Amino acid sequence: MEDLCDIDGCQFIFFDMTKTQKTTIFFLLVFTILSRFVSLNRVPPHLSNDEISIAYDAYSILHTGRDEHNNFLPVSFQSHGTYKAPFYVYIASISNYFWGNSEISVRLPSAILGSLTVLVLGYLIFLLSRNINLAILSAGVLAFAPWHIYCSRMALESNVALFLLTLAILLFFRMLQTKKNRYLFFSVIFFALSMWGYHSEWLLTPMIMIGLLVFYRRKIRLNLFWGASVFLFLVFIFPIAKDAWQNRDTTARANTEVIINDPGVAKIINDEKKSLIEKTMVVGKSFGANYSNYTKLGHLFFDGLPILPKEDAYCVGLFLLPLLPFFLWGLFKIKRYFPKDYLFVYFWIIVGPIVPSLTIGGANMVRNLVTVVPYSLLMAVGIYDLRFCIKGFRLILFCFLVLISFFYFLVMYYYHFPFQMGENFQYGYKQAAEYIENNYSKYDRIVVDPRFGEVNIYRGVPHLYLAYFTKLEPEKMLERKNTEKGLSFDKYEIGSINWNVEKIEPRTLYLVPFDNQPSDTVGNLRTVEEIRLPSYKVEFKLLESF
Amino acid sequence: MKTKKVFFAFGLFWLVLVGGFFTTRVVSKDFSFDGVKLITDMPSIRDSIKQHQKDARYVPYRVRLLVFNNSVYVYQILRNIANFWNLDNINKIMLGGNFYPLILGLKLLWLRQRDWFWICVGGLMAGSIVVGLNKMVDVRAASWFMLPILGYLIVKGLEEVRWKTYAILMVVSLFFLI
Numbered sequence: 001m002e003d004l005c006d007i008d009g010c011q012f013i014f015f016d017m018t019k020t021q022k023t024t025i026f027f028l029l030v031f032t033i034l035s036r037f038v039s040l041n042r043v044p045p046h047l048s049n050d051e052i053s054i055a056y057d058a059y060s061i062l063h064t065g066r067d068e069h070n071n072f073l074p075v076s077f078q079s080h081g082t083y084k085a086p087f088y089v090y091i092a093s094i095s096n097y098f099w100g101n102s103e104i105s106v107r108l109p110s111a112i113l114g115s116l117t118v119l120v121l122g123y124l125i126f127l128l129s130r131n132i133n134l135a136i137l138s139a140g141v142l143a144f145a146p147w148h149i150y151c152s153r154m155a156l157e158s159n160v161a162l163f164l165l166t167l168a169i170l171l172f173f174r175m176l177q178t179k180k181n182r183y184l185f186f187s188v189i190f191f192a193l194s195m196w197g198y199h200s201e202w203l204l205t206p207m208i209m210i211g212l213l214v215f216y217r218r219k220i221r222l223n224l225f226w227g228a229s230v231f232l233f234l235v236f237i238f239p240i241a242k243d244a245w246q247n248r249d250t251t252a253r254a255n256t257e258v259i260i261n262d263p264g265v266a267k268i269i270n271d272e273k274k275s276l277i278e279k280t281m282v283v284g285k286s287f288g289a290n291y292s293n294y295t296k297l298g299h300l301f302f303d304g305l306p307i308l309p310k311e312d313a314y315c316v317g318l319f320l321l322p323l324l325p326f327f328l329w330g331l332f333k334i335k336r337y338f339p340k341d342y343l344f345v346y347f348w349i350i351v352g353p354i355v356p357s358l359t360i361g362g363a364n365m366v367r368n369l370v371t372v373v374p375y376s377l378l379m380a381v382g383i384y385d386l387r388f389c390i391k392g393f394r395l396i397l398f399c400f401l402v403l404i405s406f407f408y409f410l411v412m413y414y415y416h417f418p419f420q421m422g423e424n425f426q427y428g429y430k431q432a433a434e435y436i437e438n439n440y441s442k443y444d445r446i447v448v449d450p451r452f453g454e455v456n457i458y459r460g461v462p463h464l465y466l467a468y469f470t471k472l473e474p475e476k477m478l479e480r481k482n483t484e485k486g487l488s489f490d491k492y493e494i495g496s497i498n499w500n501v502e503k504i505e506p507r508t509l510y511l512v513p514f515d516n517q518p519s520d521t522v523g524n525l526r527t528v529e530e531i532r533l534p535s536y537k538v539e540f541k542l543l544e545s546f
Numbered sequence: 547m548k549t550k551k552v553f554f555a556f557g558l559f560w561l562v563l564v565g566g567f568f569t570t571r572v573v574s575k576d577f578s579f580d581g582v583k584l585i586t587d588m589p590s591i592r593d594s595i596k597q598h599q600k601d602a603r604y605v606p607y608r609v610r611l612l613v614f615n616n617s618v619y620v621y622q623i624l625r626n627i628a629n630f631w632n633l634d635n636i637n638k639i640m641l642g643g644n645f646y647p648l649i650l651g652l653k654l655l656w657l658r659q660r661d662w663f664w665i666c667v668g669g670l671m672a673g674s675i676v677v678g679l680n681k682m683v684d685v686r687a688a689s690w691f692m693l694p695i696l697g698y699l700i701v702k703g704l705e706e707v708r709w710k711t712y713a714i715l716m717v718v719s720l721f722f723l724i
Contacts, residue, residue: 281721284721284722288633288634288637291633292634292637293634295632295633296628296629297629297631297632298626298629298630298632301628302621302624302625302628302629303629311590311594312597313590313595313618313621314594314614314621315625324628332649411602415602415604416598416602535601
């Protein structure tokens, strides 16, 4: 086993494993695939705000080469003003080519790469520890992590970036062990791609790269290949760096999400009477509070997963609760299993939440997804180190608790989550699109009120859902007009409806939220369809004029 | 000797527990009990139980009552405790840098004086139970009666501390505290 890593290729490793290990890996793979692919179109209950933006841009790019806002092959997608990283949109356009406009086509890249992350982590841990059991255990903890399952089942840029970053780190270690420069080239390419994958990686990837260079400086022999690799990295990131620099004042995401834009912090920063030290302290304190929120055990094991409302007593954590003691134990035992690499593992654990902590909006598990890998490793180390204590009855109890808590997560995820959170996913627009697609020729105008929720508190993006699910030609969306009332394209008019002034014309279809129903005095309208949330509550109504 | 330690352990446990209820004002000076401050008075928990009992139509109603019931309060207590012991609060209670000698202190006790290890852990558990039972706690008030235990562990741990690392951690903690 000792010399396994010196032999190129993973084929040898596979043949050297015991039957039990091979069987475990097989079942782990099956489980990983099942947990990430089953009912992908049904849970989460609807494409979210960000997912539909990616889905529509992918569809539009595939057919016109332009995004929703008419930008030709952009390196930053404007979306709803959030300026998304480009990698996901481009790979989603490939899946859109094969699977058309559906939830599956947009979520598939995330599910595939999320499943592969489990494999990559397993192999990475094997390279570092030369311990196949620990590698399987680490992959298993990640495969079972509600956090990773949730993120792999949604079209999330951060999940793709996590795969790219983990693969880049894996290739870096392969390069160190085999001394083959091709691994360095691929590593650098994947590091650069991770920066195309998600905004957090703009800072995190360079930090990880610097960390690797510092911790492994004695193993690295700088030569021409290193120079070429650095050049390659710079070439790869040049387009996004250029775009971010050119649009730094108006569009760069960093401008909208960084903690200095938090109203409380911004007030002090803009106060000329405050000294630089005071301003630094305020930013530092805000950062510290965020960092603490990202790392607190309550967030990780009790209530971090947003599948139920935060105030719900049955909230679920990012990891399975029975693994909490092993997480703490693993924190102190990393050195035992990674004597040469423990500093890098600690470094990854510490820097992971730094970038998300620099942003506003509270603890966001999507932004912090990159730490799922080292945290899984901690738990695996904890379990592995205590394996001699977990025997007989304790082993049965441990397995029972893990299975019960995973089953509990499944019940919450597959049943209660769609039931309670449908509205948060703008549930109903796809169902409305299905009606519109079947009755499109019956209407000359389709008027949509984009508000929804209790007292119309939210404002959605129905134009994207309707255009995507009715497969409207993207060219028509590119010709859209922003009028006083709202957005207008093809037959669609998107804007708040005031029934007191609305002129009801014949052959018009209205899509309205349940809290903006016309009164009885508004004539010539009849309900053609009611759209209900998974909780059976009416969310939208489709009305037609006659 | 053993009996003395057992008495001391129980005494400490009760002292931290009752003291914690005093400092968090669940029990006031006239020994009146204010149950409104406890999680047992949280409408959101009662609502959650009812909501899930109603929603979980995939199992018969009787089974729902077995799954979704008052046992969730235990989960809520653990959740409160886990949320309380975060880096920010640890920094407020004892300065984050002191967490390092505290862990070393616990380790030393575990290796050399197992009885005292359990006495200290018991005391900290009593303080954590107070935190877990409270709806919302003031960090400093809730930790007041745990401070002697924390201080003891920190002093113990100072024997093995690497002073350079300790100094760096203290400076960083101070930066985030001020």
